[in-house]
Amino acid sequence: MTRINLNVDGVAYTDEVEPRMLLVHYLREQVGKIGTVVGCDTSNCGACTVELDGQSVKSCTVLAVQADGGEVTTIEGLAAADGTLHPVQQAFHENHALQCGFCTPGMIMAVRDLLKDNPNPTEDEVREGIEGNLCRCTGYQNIVKAAQAVAGVKA
Amino acid sequence: MTTVEDAPAVAESEIGKSRRRKEDAHLVTGRTTWTDNMTLPGMVHLAILRSPMAHATITSIDTTEAKSRPGVLAVYTGQDFAETQGNLPCAWPVTPDMVNPGAPSLAVTQVNHVGEAVAVVAARTKAAAQDALEGIDVEYEPLPVILDMEAALADGAPLVHPNTTSNRSYTWVFEAGAAGTGAPIEDALSGAEVTLHRRFVQQRLMPAFMEPRSTVVQPMGDGVVVHSSTQIPHILRTMLALTLGIEEQKVRVIAPDVGGGFGGKIPVTPEEVITTLVARKLGKPAKYTESRSESLMSAHHGRDQLQDITITAKRDGTVTGLDVHLLADMGAYLRLVGPGVPILGAFMYNAIYKFPAYRFVCEGVFTTKTATDAYRGAGRPEATFAVERIMDELAVELGMDPMELRRKNWIKHEEFPFTTVCGLTYDSGNYEAATDKALELIGWDELRAEQKQRRERKDPVQLGLGISTFTEMCGLAPSRVLGSLAYGAGGWESASVRMLATGKVEVVTGASAHGQGHETAFAQIVADELGVAWEDVEIIHGDTQSSPKGLDTYGSRSLAVGGIAIVKAAEKVVAKAKKIAAHLLEANEDDLDFAGGSFSVKGSPGSSVSIGEVAFATFLAHNLPDGVEPSLDSDAVYDPENFSFPHGTHLCAVDVDTETGEVKIRKYVCVDDIGVPINPLIVEGQVHGGLAQGIAQALFEEAVYDESGNLTTGTFVDYTLPSASDLPSFTTDRTETASTTNPLGVKGVGEAGTIASTPAVVNAVVDALRPFGVNDIRMPATPERVWRAIHGGSTEDRAEAGTTAYGGASMSTSNGEGGAL
Numbered sequence: 001m002t003r004i005n006l007n008v009d010g011v012a013y014t015d016e017v018e019p020r021m022l023l024v025h026y027l028r029e030q031v032g033k034i035g036t037v038v039g040c041d042t043s044n045c046g047a048c049t050v051e052l053d054g055q056s057v058k059s060c061t062v063l064a065v066q067a068d069g070g071e072v073t074t075i076e077g078l079a080a081a082d083g084t085l086h087p088v089q090q091a092f093h094e095n096h097a098l099q100c101g102f103c104t105p106g107m108i109m110a111v112r113d114l115l116k117d118n119p120n121p122t123e124d125e126v127r128e129g130i131e132g133n134l135c136r137c138t139g140y141q142n143i144v145k146a147a148q149a150v151a152g153v154k155a
Numbered sequence: 156m157t158t159v160e161d162a163p164a165v166a167e168s169e170i171g172k173s174r175r176r177k178e179d180a181h182l183v184t185g186r187t188t189w190t191d192n193m194t195l196p197g198m199v200h201l202a203i204l205r206s207p208m209a210h211a212t213i214t215s216i217d218t219t220e221a222k223s224r225p226g227v228l229a230v231y232t233g234q235d236f237a238e239t240q241g242n243l244p245c246a247w248p249v250t251p252d253m254v255n256p257g258a259p260s261l262a263v264t265q266v267n268h269v270g271e272a273v274a275v276v277a278a279r280t281k282a283a284a285q286d287a288l289e290g291i292d293v294e295y296e297p298l299p300v301i302l303d304m305e306a307a308l309a310d311g312a313p314l315v316h317p318n319t320t321s322n323r324s325y326t327w328v329f330e331a332g333a334a335g336t337g338a339p340i341e342d343a344l345s346g347a348e349v350t351l352h353r354r355f356v357q358q359r360l361m362p363a364f365m366e367p368r369s370t371v372v373q374p375m376g377d378g379v380v381v382h383s384s385t386q387i388p389h390i391l392r393t394m395l396a397l398t399l400g401i402e403e404q405k406v407r408v409i410a411p412d413v414g415g416g417f418g419g420k421i422p423v424t425p426e427e428v429i430t431t432l433v434a435r436k437l438g439k440p441a442k443y444t445e446s447r448s449e450s451l452m453s454a455h456h457g458r459d460q461l462q463d464i465t466i467t468a469k470r471d472g473t474v475t476g477l478d479v480h481l482l483a484d485m486g487a488y489l490r491l492v493g494p495g496v497p498i499l500g501a502f503m504y505n506a507i508y509k510f511p512a513y514r515f516v517c518e519g520v521f522t523t524k525t526a527t528d529a530y531r532g533a534g535r536p537e538a539t540f541a542v543e544r545i546m547d548e549l550a551v552e553l554g555m556d557p558m559e560l561r562r563k564n565w566i567k568h569e570e571f572p573f574t575t576v577c578g579l580t581y582d583s584g585n586y587e588a589a590t591d592k593a594l595e596l597i598g599w600d601e602l603r604a605e606q607k608q609r610r611e612r613k614d615p616v617q618l619g620l621g622i623s624t625f626t627e628m629c630g631l632a633p634s635r636v637l638g639s640l641a642y643g644a645g646g647w648e649s650a651s652v653r654m655l656a657t658g659k660v661e662v663v664t665g666a667s668a669h670g671q672g673h674e675t676a677f678a679q680i681v682a683d684e685l686g687v688a689w690e691d692v693e694i695i696h697g698d699t700q701s702s703p704k705g706l707d708t709y710g711s712r713s714l715a716v717g718g719i720a721i722v723k724a725a726e727k728v729v730a731k732a733k734k735i736a737a738h739l740l741e742a743n744e745d746d747l748d749f750a751g752g753s754f755s756v757k758g759s760p761g762s763s764v765s766i767g768e769v770a771f772a773t774f775l776a777h778n779l780p781d782g783v784e785p786s787l788d789s790d791a792v793y794d795p796e797n798f799s800f801p802h803g804t805h806l807c808a809v810d811v812d813t814e815t816g817e818v819k820i821r822k823y824v825c826v827d828d829i830g831v832p833i834n835p836l837i838v839e840g841q842v843h844g845g846l847a848q849g850i851a852q853a854l855f856e857e858a859v860y861d862e863s864g865n866l867t868t869g870t871f872v873d874y875t876l877p878s879a880s881d882l883p884s885f886t887t888d889r890t891e892t893a894s895t896t897n898p899l900g901v902k903g904v905g906e907a908g909t910i911a912s913t914p915a916v917v918n919a920v921v922d923a924l925r926p927f928g929v930n931d932i933r934m935p936a937t938p939e940r941v942w943r944a945i946h947g948g949s950t951e952d953r954a955e956a957g958t959t960a961y962g963g964a965s966m967s968t969s970n971g972e973g974g975a976l
Contacts, residue, residue, distance in 0.1 A: 018282070034192035035185015037414075039365050040447035044871035047365060075185035089183040093175055096836045099844060100670025101182030102365040102414030108183065123884065131878040134871065136365050136415050137670050138840060139847030140879040 004068040008033060009077030017064045023057075024048040026064035027074060035076040035105050039134070046133030049106035049113075050074045056113035058106075058132070075105035078112070087150050088112045097146035099137035107133050111147045120151045169679040169689050170899070173836035176675040177694075178668075181412075188411035190369035190384045195440040198371070199228055201433060202284035203426070204274040204291050205449065206266035209302075209864020210315070210523040211295035213264055213273070221276060221290030226283035229437060230291065232274045233263035236432055241398040243488070244423055246390075246643035247495035253325040253519070256316035258488035258526075260425035260432075266295070267315055267487035268525050269865055270452030272425050277433050277441060300864040304461060304482040304520040315487060315521040324485055324519035325494060329501050329577070331513040337576035343476025343512035347467035351552055353545050357537045358934050359459040359484070359858035361451055361868075362530045363876055364669075366414020368454060369444035370427050372434035378405025379435065383427055386416040387491075387707040388667050390644065392699045394423045394491070399431060410697040413669035417848070418529030419454055420669065421709055422491035426453070451874060452866045456858050457530020459484040460497060462541045464504070467512075472555050472563045476512035479504050479541065485519050486526035493528040494519050495642060499628075499710075500534030502577040506542045507586055507626045507802060508564040513576040523864050529709060531848055531909040535627045543623045543914035547921070548930065557918075558590070561624050572895070579628065581800045582895045586624060589826040589890045593804040596886055597824040602808055610926055618821075619809045619923025623915035626802035629903040630715030634794050647794040648712070649704040650720035652681065652728050654787040656774035658767025660685060660692045662724075665705015666717030667697040671905065672837040673713055679833055680718055680899070684725035685766055686752020704792070711801075711903030714833065719897045720793035727789030732769045735787075738780040739764050739772060799894050799902035803827035807915040811923040816942030818854055818920055824886045825911065830894045830902035838904050842887050845908020851877050852909075853916035855935050 001016040008031050015030050027033040027050070038060060039047030048059040051073040078086035085093070088108050098104040107130065114121060114129035121129060126147045127140070135143065181187060218230040233240075236259075243258040261272050274291050278284035299313035306312060307322040315322055331337025344350065371382040378401065385391050388408040396403040413420065426443050434441035445453065460483045467476040483497040501515045532539075550557040566573045568585040575581060594600075599620070606618040631637075632646035651663040662681055666673060674694040682689035696702050708717075729749055736754035737744040740762055747754045755763035769787070772778065776785035805825040811818050825842065832838045855875045859868045868874040893900030913934070920936045921929060929944045 021282075028192075033185075034189070035187060037187075037189060037191075037366070039367065040871045042447070042870045042872050045365065045447075075183075079184055085183065092183050093179040096176065096840045098179060098182055099672070099840060100365065100413065100415040101178070101187065102189070104182050105185050124880075127879040127882075131880040134365065134876050134878060136363055136417070136848075136876065137844045139843035139845075139885065140882055141843045141884055142840060144879065144884070 002065050004065055006067055007071045009072070009074055019063070019065050021064045022060050023062040023064050023067050024059035027059060027072070033074045033076055036074045037102060037105060039102065044134065045103065046110060047103050047106040049109040049133065051109060051113065056109055075108060078108070086112070088115070091146040091150045095142045095146040095149055097138060097142040103133060103135045107135060107143060115147065115150055121147065123148065169682040170831065170833050172679065172834065174675055174679060174689060174834055176672050176837070177678065178672060178674050189366055189414060190371055190382050190411055191444040193371045193382055193442070195371065195373055198440040198442055199277045199279065199437060200281040200284045201430060201441055201443040202276045202281065202288055203272045203429065203443065203449070204288045204293070205453065206262065206269060206271045206273050208266055208295045208297060209269050209300045210298040211266050212298060213262060213266065214294045214296050216274060217292040218274060221287040224283065224287040224290055226279040227276060227287045228279070229277045229433070230274060230287070231261070231433065233259060233261035236261050237263050239399070240428060240432060243425060243428065244394045244398055244491060245489040245494065247492045248641055249327050249494045249498050250325045253494060254319050255324070255489050256319050260428035268523050270449070270525060272429060272453070275429050275433060277437060300862070301523045302860055302864060304484055304522060307520050307522055308518070315523055322521040324489065324521060327498055327517045329515045331576045334578060336578035338512040340476055340478055340512045340514040343467050344465070344478060347475060348470045349468045349552060350465060351545065351549055352463065352465045353548060353931065355462040355464065355541050355544060356933055357458040357460040357462060357540065360457045360530055360852055360856050361858050361874055362417040362419025362454065362457060363874065364415035364417055364419050367445045367447055367450045368420065368424065368426060369442070370430040371440060371442045372430045373440040374434050374438055378407070379431055380407045380409065381427065381431060382409045382411060384413050384420060385410050386413065386420040386667065386669055386709055388697055388699055389665060389705040389707050391423055391427065395427065395431060398423065398428060408699045410667050416669045417531040418457065418533055418709060421529050422455060447871060448869050451869050452525060455490050455493070455526045455528040456486065457527060458537060459527050460537055462537065464541045464545050466545050466549055468549055468553070470553065472553055472560050474508055474510055474564050477504055477510045479515045481517040483517055483519050484522055484524065484527055486522060486524045488526040490526045490528040493526060495640070496527065496529055496533045497537065498534065498640065500538035502579050502628060503535050503538035504542050505576050506539065507566055507624055509566060510576045524860060525866070531845065532906045533710065535906065536849065536910045536913055539623065539625045539627070539910050540914045543625065544917065547918050551930070557622055561622070565624065580797060581626065582797060583892045584626065584800060584802050584828065585890060585892045586802060586804070589802065589828050590624060590804040592888060592890060593806050593824050593826040596826070596888060597806045597808065597822055599806065615812065615814050617811050617813055617923040619811055619919040619921070621807040621809070621915045621917065621919025621922055623805040623911045623918065625805070625911040626800050627907060627910045628798040628800055629711035629906060630795055630799040631710030631712045632798060633796060644706060645794065646706065646716065647792050648706055648717040648720045649790070649792045650717065650724040651788065651790045652721065652724040654728060654770040654773070656771055658687065658691070658770050660687055661695055662692060662721055663695045663702045664717050664721060665702055666708050666713035667705065668708055668713065671708065671713060671841070672834065676714065676833045676837055677718065677721055680721055681725055684722060685728065686750070687766065711905040714901050715799045715897060715903045716793060716795050718899060718901060719795070720791050722898055723791035723793050724789045727791060728787050731787045731789065732766055734783055735773055735779060736764050736769050739769065795897065797896040799830065799896065801827065801829045801902040801904065801907050803907060803911055805911040805915040807919040809916065809919040809923060811920060811941060813945050816938035816940070816945070818936055818941060820850065820883045820916065822886070823883055825908070826888045826890055827904070827907050828890045828892050829904040829907060831891065831900040832889065833901065839887055841904045842908045843885060845906060846885055846912045847877060847882055849909040849912030850882065850916055853913045853934055853936060855881065857935050
């Protein structure tokens with residue numbers, strides 16, 4: 001077991017973990033951040049996407065020990081303290097960019113990351129920017145729309 | 156009681172509004188209840204050892220080492236559960252003599268596909284359980300691998316199941332002449348001016364819902380509470396009781412948030428049974444969550460049919476007959492509705508056309524592959540594909556425009572209701588209107604002109620235009636029809652509407668959602684029925700304790716059946732409330748109007764009482780008419796009289812790079828007629844997602860087995876689910892022809908996009924390649940297949956080369972090339 005210190009969604013945690021434990025399993029099983037989910041075992045689907053030290057990562061490709069000392073933001077840390085949704089969360093709701101909602105946490109984190117790098121993406125740029133995140137329900141059209149709607153708000 | 160000067164304003168209808176979904180709030184914030192999120196005190200974690208062999212006898216299993224691993228509580232094999240596990244249910248014996256060899260949840264003496272469960276470990280942590288799988292030693296004696304359906308049916312073929320005499324499970328026949336619904340097919344075939352035959356391959360697909368399946372079982376006294384990622388909590392309850400011999404009232408099933416299904420979460424699964432058995436055996440809660448690679452090899456697959464289709468016509472283009480012969484791969488076992496999936500297509504090959512003669516024969520075949528069952532559309536996409544493809548081929552044969560051929564043969568709007576050659580009565584539709592709108596939206600004539608130019612100048616990127624004019628039967632289903640098809644359940648749906656003391660409303664539905672938006676759309680329906688705010692209506696579903704009666708969600712049935720049950724229950728609430736309102740207003744019940752949530756006396760609009768006020772008065776029960784019980788709550792069970800028949804016209808324009816074989820969808824337009832939309836936003840979302848899945852069959856997805864029966868597309872690396880950059884933006888629109896068989900005029904939209912889109916795309920690709928002598932292309936039309944079709948120089952039917960679902964052995968192509976097409 002290895003001791004790690006992490007800040008997750010603004011709260012400091014110290015835990016003993018097996019060196020082989022994936023960050024996503026640590027978040028779900030030890031921290032209780034069940035909003036972040038596992039959709040595949042090959043890093044294709046992106047459902048587990050979180051932010052680690054300002055960068056979007058698939059938390060199934062990071063070991064918990066690699067995140068030691070880091071700052072993690074998950075889907076559960078996006079809304080404001082008063083419950084106001086993050087603009088990307090709000091845009092997903094407004095544009096019907098989710099159906100079953102399983103890919104949604106990862107998708108929202110990926111869109112948020114994309115917009116940080118490129119605040120006004122074209123449709124093609126959005127599509128390429130989120131191609132690491134799979135959705136089986138929406139055909140992506142409304143996700144693209146949501147991403148561009150946020151861009152519009154910011155512009 | 157309210158006394159107002161003016162008549163209450165008639166409230167604006169909620170039906171038809173694009174309300175943002177109630178479901179979203181917890182899904183966008185991660186406050187979800189996926190089954191795998193659940194942890195119960197004392198819970199053990201399961202890991203399942205799966206067969207690496209496609210077909211083998213289990214000669215020995217040694218679990219000693221696994222049992223000694225730290226944290227391991229128990230290891231069980233099929234032998235341990237042989238007496239208790241029963242057989243996984245198949246509820247659709249399509250013929251009286253259908254062979255069902257049985258389906259154990261844990262293999263006992265033999266494995267019949269790669270990925271079949273062989274042993275289960277229960278441990279304190281998931282990691283400990285998975286680690287212990289290495290400590291199980293299984294010896295297998297290999298048996299012949301059976302992948303090709305035609306080879307499986309050949310004389311002397313090795314058997315998948317030793318307790319059968321053939322790999323044929325059933326032969327199901329419908330012939331309109333014999334059924335009395337049409338002319339004899341033999342006459343059509345013998346007297347035909349034009350006869351055209353094609354063989355199409357419906358490749359094997361994987362539903363690939365995003366949430367891997369998960370089950371948590373909590374023993375409770377002599378019963379169980381089963382949490383499962385399932386589409387069918389109600390059917391699962393009944394089936395688990397029957398399979399495991401637990402009394403039904405002792406089984407409670409909860410489907411919490413369920414992350415997609417698409418048919419893939421319909422059957423009762425081996426994993427659900429195994430988790431229940433282990434939990435009961437250990438007397439502790441148990442959880443099993445599959446990995447994606449386990450999901451892809453164990454959860455059922457879809458499609459996988461060989462379609463031989465013959466169409467006959469007059470020289471002028473009038474179709475005279477359709478003869479369909481299917482081989483349908485059941486895989487190794489019959490799952491819940493697996494044998495019936497191709498039969499759901501039996502009545503749809505004739506589609507929107509007036510075929511006078513029709514025959515459909517389907518043989519269900521066992522192979523040593525993962526079982527097949529429902530996948531979005533279930534039988535109807537296959538039927539639509541075959542008929543829409545062969546209509547294009549017939550048009551070429553006759554030298555006709557493919558749309559003109561369709562127009563000549565489809566049912567005209569003034570001919571509805573129309574009884575088809577299958578005996579189904581299509582209640583309504585307007586194919587002309589949908590088609591005209593779609594042609595205009597895509598700019599068909601301009602695209603045709605551009606295509607001509609690009610052909611003439613031998614543009615390396617060729618333009619192809621594809622058509623799919625489709626209908627489907629959904630809203631499963633009239634119970635008597637299901638009975639005539641030997642289906643093991645009815646097709647009704649149940650609803651309860653409860654008026655709370657504060658005027659708020661609870662609605663209990665048996666249609667359990669997994670992403671569709673029932674909570675929003677059903678609330679809109681109830682808002683209109685009761686004249687309350689849609690926000691004040693809460694939808695309860697997915698738990699057999701709180702919603703005890705239902706038949707769940709599949710076959711685009713939730714609205715067309717479940718929604719109507721809600722309407723019927725709400726009507727009863729209003730009828731009960733009216734009696735009490737009349738009493739409160741000191742008026743005769745017959746003199747009351749109900750509008751906008753208020754009862755008012757006819758001709759005396761100043762005096763009214765709202766349904767909320769009636770609900771409170773009913774709660775108090777201080778002043779009710781004599782003999783009236785103090786409750787407005789009402790139940791209804793609705794059994795539809797007919798299916799509903801959405802239809803539409805889908806048009807696709809593709810750019811095909813003849814040098815690389817790449818297909819790019821340039822424009823996709825669909826005009827769907829799904830009757831009255833309750834929530835257009837949700838409708839559009841359903842269409843988008845449906846299109847993505849249908850297009851994925853045309854261009855991207857295929858479950859592939861190698862010659863040893865290994866699933867080589869066992870992860871999302873190899874099974875190519877489309878990403879955002881693989882798909883275009885769709886242009887979706889609607890025409891609205893209300894269904895005449897239900898009070899809302901609704902039809903259903905969950906599967907339409909998937910059913911319609913696949914042939915539109917393939918027709919477009921083939922259209923682009925016609926100048927190269929290509930008249931078919933196997934799905935998915937990958938760049939490699941397209942390139943080969945062009946450069947192989949073959950004009951033969953490329954689809955006759957078998958499918959990679961049959962493994963490497965039968966992969967040689969009709970023109971002698973080796974390798975995958």
